[in-house]
Amino acid sequence: MSTRLAPTISRDTEFYWNGLREHKLLIQRCSGCGKLRHPPRPMCPQCRSLSWEAIESSGEGTVYSYVMPHQPRFPFFDYPYIVVLVELSEGVRVLSNLRDIDPDDVTVGMPVEVFYETFEGASGDLVLHQFRPKGLQ
Known part of the structure; x- marks a missing residue:
């Protein structure tokens, strides 16, 4: 964590x-x-x-846009990491991280699904949504 x-x-x-x-x-x-x-x-x-x-939300959507930040480096991220703007099936967009995929394989329009991860936060445990390619478990 x-x-x-x-x-x-x-x-x-x-x-x-x-x-x-x-x-x-x-x-x-x-x-x-x-x-x-x-x-x-x-x-x-x-x-x-x-x-x-x-x-x-159903937690399902598609990659609308993405970026891979390189600088400044934060100690709480593993690099490379993918920041993704997901268009949910409901029509709104959410900003998150895309995980479980090689950065070279990310494409706009690819189907993704939400999962939840617990991190250590300054005020206790912090649960954040993350996305991965649809169909991975």
Whole structure:
């Protein structure tokens, strides 16, 4: 288990981090217009409603974009590592890491699925979503 920087958790994002601890990838759905949104925020950018509910994502999606950072090197990452923008099947995009694949084999549009990993955080254990090519277990 490697150490990671702890996220800043607010009233608006607490549901999201609690969901990850339960191995659920939660996204917001506006109660006013039904639009899905991520990252979490208090107001719907579409209709400006403050009412929303959390729905569980299937955790399946495709690689929308990716990058492999090289500098600065952080001690809590194994290099090379892949930062990926995943377009979930629900239509919203999430930023994460892509694991269990050679960096040369990553392609835009490839199907991926979520899994959860526990890291040591500054304030205890931290559960984060990670992605891997679909079909790996």
